[in-house]
């Protein structure tokens with residue numbers, strides 16, 4: 001049985017307020033220096049409720065930010081930014097089949113995944129090294145290397161901004177989809193997620209079907225019977241080799257979702273583009289690799305001003321320095337237009353832009 005090792009932090013202190021014109025540069029991974037009228041760092045649910053009741057919050061538009069790794073901030077934010085800093089993680093129960101682990105919204109995602117493995121509770125290793133916080137993970141149902149967080153989510157606890165009510169969502173109520181959830185659609189700007197409970201099954205089998213991952217395990221001589229730590233290490237190695245580190249080159253990861261099209265459209269496309277990268281879906285439709293489409297349009301490595309398409313990964317748009325959120329959106333629009341013209345496929349933006 002894993003030790004119930006950790007503490008749920010709670011703060012008796014008041015939330016920390018930052019006055020007018022607070023720079024969000026350190027709070028978004030593109031590194032855009034936009035400003036918020038007001039910002040408030042909340043370290044507990046009590047802080048959050050106090051902030052929402054504070055006269056300074058009255059009438060303000062609210063923006064919730066975790067690590068800022070899935071947003072494009074295009075202009076100053078005329079409202080109150082809630083900086084989610086709730087910490088704590090613990091095993092809340094276990095049964096014969098699974099461990100139930102609760103993590104507060106402000107926990108760093110990757111550190112949380114590493115901790116579950118340290119505590120010998122596998123199940124999240126495919127999602128290693130995704131930037132950001134635990135609280136944002138359900139918002140777009142983060143996914144990588146064949147696993148989505150929805151597969152491990154037991155429930156989400158949130159506070160409704162308008163009423164201050166605590167609401168518990170079971171996994172079904174979260175409305176998870178591909179890079180999507182209730183919190184990214186109808187629930188957007190209505191709830192602050194304060195913690196997430198994960199169900200980590202005790203019957204563990206590795207998910208190492210993705211070609212890059214399989215190759216990395218092979219290279220380590222661990223392809224035959226990898227354990228969760230092997231998968232974690234391989235995921236970290238593959239991601240480090242493929243993706244730019246936002247600390248060195250501003251970006252928000254994949255800028256577009258992989259489009260899903262129907263089988264007849266795919267047949268027409270494949271006849272014209274035999275090398276097209278595709279993944280058949282259970283419902284008969286076909287998922288295309290957006291990065292491949294962008295690459296074929298000649299965008300990999302190209303720039304519009306300081307906004308550029310990454311040289312190794314066409315799905316990632318980067319701030320080479322001096323770009324604004326508007327520059328990134330202009331580049332994204334040019335890419336979308338070219339992909340539509342060449343493939344008759346619509347690319348949908350993954351990060352939220354404001």
Ligand SMILES: Cc1cc2nc3c(=O)[nH]c(=O)nc-3n(C[C@H](O)[C@H](O)[C@H](O)COP(=O)(O)OP(=O)(O)OC[C@H]3O[C@@H](n4cnc5c(N)ncnc54)[C@H](O)[C@@H]3O)c2cc1C
Pocket residue numbers: 029063064065066067068069070071084105130131132133134135136137139140141142143144183191192193194243244245246251252253254352
């Ligand atoms: C290099 C890189 C690689 C990435 N790789 C992946 C990947 O493999 N798979 C993947 O799915 N994503 C990936 N991403 C995207 C991103 O890391 C995830 O979406 C992550 O979950 C965002 O977390 P965050 O704390 O930074 O969220 P933020 O960017 O701060 O917020 C994102 C959205 O969630 C909302 N939000 C944040 N916290 C809360 C909360 N507590 N309650 C309610 N709403 C909230 C915000 O208002 C905003 O709308 C990558 C990003 C980068 C930079």
